[in-house]
Amino acid sequence: xxxxxxxxxxKAGLEGLAALGCEVINRAGxxxxxxxxxxxETHPAVLVVRSTKVPAGVLEQAEGVxxxxxxxxxxxxxxxxxxxxxxxxxxxxxxxxxxxxxxLTMGLLLCCDRRLPDQTAELRxxxxxxxxxxxxxxxGAKGLKGMTLGVIxxxxxxxxxxxxxTAFGMRVVAWSRSITPQHVGALNAEFxxxxxxxxxxxxxxxxxxSVHLPLTDTTKKLFNKTFFDAMKPGAYFINTSRGGxxxxxxxxxxxxxxxxxxxxxxxxxxxxxxxxxxxxxxxxCAGVYGTHHSGASTEQAQGAVAEETVRIVKxxxxxxxxxxxxxx
Numbered sequence: 598x599x600x601x602x603x604x605x606x607x608k609a610g611l612e613g614l615a616a617l618g619c620e621v622i623n624r625a626g627x628x629x630x631x632x633x634x635x636x637x638e639t640h641p642a643v644l645v646v647r648s649t650k651v652p653a654g655v656l657e658q659a660e661g662v663x664x665x666x667x668x669x670x671x672x673x674x675x676x677x678x679x680x681x682x683x684x685x686x687x688x689x690x691x692x693x694x695x696x697x698x699x700x701l702t703m704g705l706l707l708c709c710d711r712r713l714p715d716q717t718a719e720l721r722x723x724x725x726x727x728x729x730x731x732x733x734x735x736x737g738a739k740g741l742k743g744m745t746l747g748v749i750x751x752x753x754x755x756x757x758x759x760x761x762x763t764a765f766g767m768r769v770v771a772w773s774r775s776i777t778p779q780h781v782g783a784l785n786a787e788f789x790x791x792x793x794x795x796x797x798x799x800x801x802x803x804x805x806x807s808v809h810l811p812l813t814d815t816t817k818k819l820f821n822k823t824f825f826d827a828m829k830p831g832a833y834f835i836n837t838s839r840g841g842x843x844x845x846x847x848x849x850x851x852x853x854x855x856x857x858x859x860x861x862x863x864x865x866x867x868x869x870x871x872x873x874x875x876x877x878x879x880x881x882c883a884g885v886y887g888t889h890h891s892g893a894s895t896e897q898a899q900g901a902v903a904e905e906t907v908r909i910v911k912x913x914x915x916x917x918x919x920x921x922x923x924x925x
Contacts, residue, residue, distance in 0.1 A: 598914055601639050603627050604647035606668065610903025617911055619643075629869065633658035643910055646674070648890075650869055653679035664919060666909055668902050669694060669893060670753075673812045673839060674869075677924050686919040688909050692753035693901040694893035698862075699757035701892045702807055702837050703765070705860025706746075708886040709805070709833040711738050735831075736856075739804070742766035747789060747799045750809035750838065751776050758807055759784050772799050774815075797827045805833035812839035820844065825851035833858050837892045840865040845879045858884040862892045 599620045602611065606625065614621045622639050633655040636644070644651070644665045651665060653676045665675060667689040680687050708714055712730060719726050730738075746762050748755050751773040759769050763785055771781045772789035781788040789799045796819075800806065806828070810816045820836075821844040828834070828851065836843055840863040851857045864877050867890060880887045893899070909920045919925065 598643065598910075599639060599641040600643040600645060600910060601635060601641035602645045603632055603635070603649045604645070604668065606645065606647070606906075607899050607903035609900060610668075610906055613903065613907035614910060617907070617914060619910065619914070626871075629655065636660075636662065643913070645906060648674060648869065648871075651675040651680075656680055656683055656685065659683065659685065664688060664909075664913055666690070666906050668906050671811055671839060672923055673841075681924045686922050687924050688919055688921045689923060690902045690905040690909070691921060693905050694895075694898040695753035695757045697895040697898035698754045698809075698837050698892035699761055700895070701862060701888065702754075702758050702809075702835055702860075703761050705835050705837070705862070705886055705888070706741060706805060706807070706833060709835070709858040709860050709884075710741060714886055744768070744804040745770060745802060747772060747803035747806045748786070748809065749773070749796070749799075749806060750811075751781070751784070752809060754837070755807075755809040756784060758809065759786050762807075767805075770799055770803065772796055797824065800824050800827035801829070803832065804829065805835065807835040808838050808842060810838050810842055812841045816842045818842065818844040820848070822847040822850070825855075825857070828855065828857060830855040831857065833860065835860040837862040839863055840867055849879055849882055852882050852884055856884070858886070860886045862888045863890050 600614050601622045603624055611621055611623060624635050627635050629650045637658045640661045642663050644662055645668055647668045656679045662685055665680060665685060665687045667675060670689055670691050672687055672689050675687055677687050716730050744767050746767045746769050748758055748769055748771045751771045762769050769786040770789040771786040774791050778788040789795060819842050825847050834857055845865045868875055879885060912918050912920050
């Protein structure tokens with residue numbers, strides 16, 4: 598069985614696939630533009646991608662591909678509808694990077710509260726400014742303990758965030774389309790509802806919001822002017838899910854008008870490439886602390902993703918079954 602790996606992948610994962618008896622074709626960094634040609638040349642049965650986009654045009658050249666594995670959780674970089682039309686199954690690795698993303702979420706919360714990047718920048722510029730960063734009250738650090746954190750989306754990542762937030766002494770209120778009060782209670786959180794009115798009510802009471810939703814037709818720009826208008830002045834907004842769930846123009850307006858601070862690992866029009874120029878008006882706003890869609894980029898997380906990818910291939914190779922299939 599041929600496996601084409603189109604993105605950077607852990608050495609242990611490559612070795613694990615080879616140990617299954619697979620012919621592993623490592624084309625890390627091939628990019629979307631050349632992926633179709635690579636598929637035509639190599640004729641793999643399995644395609645493994647991380648961030649590389651797999652649009653319908655590429656899938657037209659995927660003759661013989663039976664399975665696409667997203668070495669991560671979200672599958673919005675793959676045209677799942679086009680894959681389904683061609684009889685190609687798409688599988689993912691849910692929960693494998695949950696701890697890493699939750700850790701970054703807490704880091705971004707701390708950046709919003711303590712303005713750690715701003716403090717570091719002033720020190721590097723040769724300026725000591727305890728007067729500014731040591732103040733409390735308006736514009737100063739509030740402290741996470743005692744804050745109400747709204748966790749939007751209670752999948753694997755949301756659950757890991759709840760664990761860490763409660764350890765910080767935060768009061769957590771969880772919202773999701775599919776949760777129950779019993780489910781939330783088992784997570785030591787408060788039930789925040791399942792519908793849009795409840796979401797807006799949570800925005801109005803929370804000191805901080807953390808988003809952990811996939812990008813779908815129902816979540817696209819869910820966090821819009823109406824949502825940000827409902828948030829408290831000076832509240833914190835964290836997004837480590839997908840840039841497309843946020844109306845960034847509305848977020849910028851709220852930052853300017855209400856003093857919101859934001860911690861963002863993802864952006865609406867972020868580059869698909871690993872390195873590229875990126876002029877983001879949102880990232881340039883004072884009070885916005887950004888990272889480079891690196892939430893899952895820890896050794897622990899990528900090792901877990903690689904292990905799960907190998908398991909999916911093993912099951913498919915031995916039984917023909919598709920594990921974690923999103924288009925069954």
